[in-house]
Amino acid sequence: MTVEIVGISVLWLFLFGYVIIASIDFGAGFFNAFTIVTKKNHIVNTVIQRYLSPVWEITNVFLVFFFVGMIGFFPSTAYYFGTVLLIPISISIILLALRGSYYAFGTYGTKKGHVGYTLMYGITGVLIPASLTTALIVSQGGFIHTTPSGRIELDYIGLFTSPFAWSIIVLSLVSVLFISASFLAYYSSVAKDEKALNLFQKYTWIWSFPTIVTALGIIIEMRWHNPTHYEGLLSLWWLFGLSFVCFIVSLLLLRKQLYGKSFIFVVLQFAIAFYAYGVSRYPYLLYPDVTIYDGFTNETMAYTLIVVFILGFMLLIPSLYLVFKLFIMNKPYIQKGK
Amino acid sequence: MDSVEFSRYLTMLTLSVHVIYATLGVGVPIMILIAHWLGLKRNDEHYLLMAKRWARGYVITVAVGVVTGTAIALQLALLWPSFMEFAGQLIALPLFMETFAFFFEAIFLGIYLYTWDRFKNPFKHFMLLIPVLIGGAMSALFITSVNAFMNTPQGFALVDGQLTNIQPFLAMFNPAMPTKVGHVLTSAYMTTAFVLASIAAYHILKGNRHEYHRKGLALTMKVALIFSIATAVVGDFSGKFLAEYQPEKLAAAEWHFETEEEAPLVLYGVLTETNEVKYAIRIPYALSFLVHSNFTGEVIGLDQFPEEYHPPYIVHYFFDIMITIGIGLTALAFFYIVALYCNWSFIKTKLFRRLLVASGPLAMLAIQAGWWFAEMGRQPWIMRGYMTTAEGATDSPYVWVMFIAFAVLYLILVVGTGVVLSRMFKNNPVEKELEKQTDVKGGIAK
Ligand code: HDD
Ligand code: HEM
Ligand code: HEM
Numbered sequence: 001m002t003v004e005i006v007g008i009s010v011l012w013l014f015l016f017g018y019v020i021i022a023s024i025d026f027g028a029g030f031f032n033a034f035t036i037v038t039k040k041n042h043i044v045n046t047v048i049q050r051y052l053s054p055v056w057e058i059t060n061v062f063l064v065f066f067f068v069g070m071i072g073f074f075p076s077t078a079y080y081f082g083t084v085l086l087i088p089i090s091i092s093i094i095l096l097a098l099r100g101s102y103y104a105f106g107t108y109g110t111k112k113g114h115v116g117y118t119l120m121y122g123i124t125g126v127l128i129p130a131s132l133t134t135a136l137i138v139s140q141g142g143f144i145h146t147t148p149s150g151r152i153e154l155d156y157i158g159l160f161t162s163p164f165a166w167s168i169i170v171l172s173l174v175s176v177l178f179i180s181a182s183f184l185a186y187y188s189s190v191a192k193d194e195k196a197l198n199l200f201q202k203y204t205w206i207w208s209f210p211t212i213v214t215a216l217g218i219i220i221e222m223r224w225h226n227p228t229h230y231e232g233l234l235s236l237w238w239l240f241g242l243s244f245v246c247f248i249v250s251l252l253l254l255r256k257q258l259y260g261k262s263f264i265f266v267v268l269q270f271a272i273a274f275y276a277y278g279v280s281r282y283p284y285l286l287y288p289d290v291t292i293y294d295g296f297t298n299e300t301m302a303y304t305l306i307v308v309f310i311l312g313f314m315l316l317i318p319s320l321y322l323v324f325k326l327f328i329m330n331k332p333y334i335q336k337g338k
Numbered sequence: 339m340d341s342v343e344f345s346r347y348l349t350m351l352t353l354s355v356h357v358i359y360a361t362l363g364v365g366v367p368i369m370i371l372i373a374h375w376l377g378l379k380r381n382d383e384h385y386l387l388m389a390k391r392w393a394r395g396y397v398i399t400v401a402v403g404v405v406t407g408t409a410i411a412l413q414l415a416l417l418w419p420s421f422m423e424f425a426g427q428l429i430a431l432p433l434f435m436e437t438f439a440f441f442f443e444a445i446f447l448g449i450y451l452y453t454w455d456r457f458k459n460p461f462k463h464f465m466l467l468i469p470v471l472i473g474g475a476m477s478a479l480f481i482t483s484v485n486a487f488m489n490t491p492q493g494f495a496l497v498d499g500q501l502t503n504i505q506p507f508l509a510m511f512n513p514a515m516p517t518k519v520g521h522v523l524t525s526a527y528m529t530t531a532f533v534l535a536s537i538a539a540y541h542i543l544k545g546n547r548h549e550y551h552r553k554g555l556a557l558t559m560k561v562a563l564i565f566s567i568a569t570a571v572v573g574d575f576s577g578k579f580l581a582e583y584q585p586e587k588l589a590a591a592e593w594h595f596e597t598e599e600e601a602p603l604v605l606y607g608v609l610t611e612t613n614e615v616k617y618a619i620r621i622p623y624a625l626s627f628l629v630h631s632n633f634t635g636e637v638i639g640l641d642q643f644p645e646e647y648h649p650p651y652i653v654h655y656f657f658d659i660m661i662t663i664g665i666g667l668t669a670l671a672f673f674y675i676v677a678l679y680c681n682w683s684f685i686k687t688k689l690f691r692r693l694l695v696a697s698g699p700l701a702m703l704a705i706q707a708g709w710w711f712a713e714m715g716r717q718p719w720i721m722r723g724y725m726t727t728a729e730g731a732t733d734s735p736y737v738w739v740m741f742i743a744f745a746v747l748y749l750i751l752v753v754g755t756g757v758v759l760s761r762m763f764k765n766n767p768v769e770k771e772l773e774k775q776t777d778v779k780g781g782i783a784k
Contacts, residue, residue, distance in 0.1 A: 075427050087740070
């Protein structure tokens, strides 16, 4: 394995971590707001609050990690993505900023459960995945053009009129809701909160099928959008098949009311598909301009970063374990907030 | 105006907002730690409540610190893509480690906040503050080393436009780093102490005679005195560092146009069109003394540098503001502490209390002035000697739109923080909380 591949695998791991944790968070915010509208808020509110409060900051760090690591390992992506994505990413930053700070204001301030804060938290939870997904879409190639003066620019019209782009956005939204509902169903089952459990179980069913349908749709659309990548996807058909099997197993387990195991299979389903997708893109970071080889940093820095990464991880794993033990796997806390 | 200028303004805006929260983010843990420790040692309800209340307010500032920090991290690539492409090869290490430090800090802060009653041994809970403190200090260290690198780049060789012989640790431990990190840390601790002192003084000024506020003021002012002296000492080292490695920055700050011996220190004043200094206070030999610790040493002036590499002369005022506030606040803390021990009553006058209330905002102003001085004083370079700010910037024509959008965002965040924090403490006054605490205790005793 080359050092380039180690680098990108590490980053992909962070991105995946972010996708899962952030999905739970974004989806929880959405359900929280949505149930206010449907007047079922009292059912889900406690469970959501208890989970979100201690972990929201950690979610953000995953994003920053991915991003800083990207610039560290592949500095030239800073040039391409930085230049092209000024507007979409700035919008994401603004939404993330509003979301994070208003969450803190709403939770720790005096007006707990303020409806305005809750709605803001819900709406941003849907808009952020959509705007962040633009980066992924652009990296598929085809949306960057060079102006006569030699500048590179994002082709906004092309982007907003592309069915391919829209289906990826839809996929990001439905998976957010699916992952989140599945996790919250598990969390409420530990909390022994029957009502919340029933609701989240229902949401999991509702969002499972759109997820799988859009995912399939995208693979098919890729054929027209980027044939090379389509070939890549096809050659990994067995991985996508495996991912599909995990999807089915997760639903079976959901039916048997084994919520924890069901959630694990949801994560597996996304992990396999996510890595398969990643491998199928190889070696492009930005099709067709940047590959992981020509965009790579110098070897010394790469090795230093990897060593630091391992050391840092050895520090973080025990700390994260502590968080898990105290808040996420801790029955008294989940049930009583203590 | 072009995108370079707007990129500069947006960077300046984001960093100036972030540094308010970042300074508190680095500084507040040490204050919580001291109060919590005193509370446990002396079994004093007041100090324990102080730690609790500070921690509660801290969460709000951390939250906004995190989001503004995320904004900078992304904006660095959005606004300075060429710089990040080039420098990313050299400074990725501290940037990467900074993220680990934040992570570490965030995790333990979260645990600390939610576990006030979950440990049987309260010292175990107290210990959670130590990683928070270390995480904050380390993240300041790492990010400041990046900024130091931009001032004194090293740890690589540039051969035909190609970077070779890259040594990440040498790049990180560059000549500017020790003084810069030291000064940033001490000034953050100092500023936080003054900010918290301001709040206590405000309550006392408003006529609240509760012991809690008196204890709070005395504690914060003691810490403030220690760190203001430390800040001034390290600031002096920073000046000596500049004289050796970035003489043009110091010369611009001092309007020191001609290289000379026995150089005076120039404070305040105005600059005429022909670069003459008017109405300034000159302290003879002081600049030579600052740089060489003797009265005759030669100080390099701006005449040694081509005109196009002169930093903007306005940095002089930022330098003045920082130093004036630094010396003024040190004196303020000194008199307060002496008077406290000698029972002098002038510290109980309205005027003195107003000064105490002003100390926090003034310290924050000094931080801003210091950064503006340090950053503008590096101009026209983004990476001194290698890349100018204009070369590093994006060429996107939409930066101005983003500038407006972010300006609105920061306004919302800053006002929101203020409103939420003041409401949080007003609706929950100290007296009421102390009562509640004793009630709980009584309940257990029964
Ligand atoms: C409470 C804030 C505060 C106070 C009271 C002072 N400073 Fe400061 N100063 C800073 C906050 C600061 C800062 C914001 O932290 C800076 C900006 C960049 C840096 O490294 O630290 C800074 C930079 C800075 C620099 C430029 C360093 C560089 O560019 O590498 C010098 C020479 C000094 N300071 C010197 C002093 C002296 C002699 C002071 C005497 C009292 C002083 N400062 C008080
Ligand atoms: C990775 C590190 C950093 C980078 C890439 C960076 C980059 C820049 C750039 C390009 C500018 C515009 C320069 C100008 O035109 O004046 C600037 C200004 C500024 N930066 Fe830095 N900086 C860094 C670190 C910091 C830090 C750590 C702070 C403090 C929190 C800071 C505070 C400021 C301030 C206050 C300004 C405004 C100065 C002005 O008025 O121009 N910077 N920075
Ligand atoms: C160019 C300069 C800077 C960059 C790129 C930067 C980056 C960041 C990022 C990405 C975060 C959020 C991390 C997270 O998601 O948890 C953050 C927060 C923070 N930053 Fe900055 N930062 C800069 C300047 C500074 C400076 C100069 C200091 C300290 C002196 C500082 C101290 C902090 C602290 C303590 C936090 C955590 C929030 C808090 O505790 O208040 N940063 N910064």
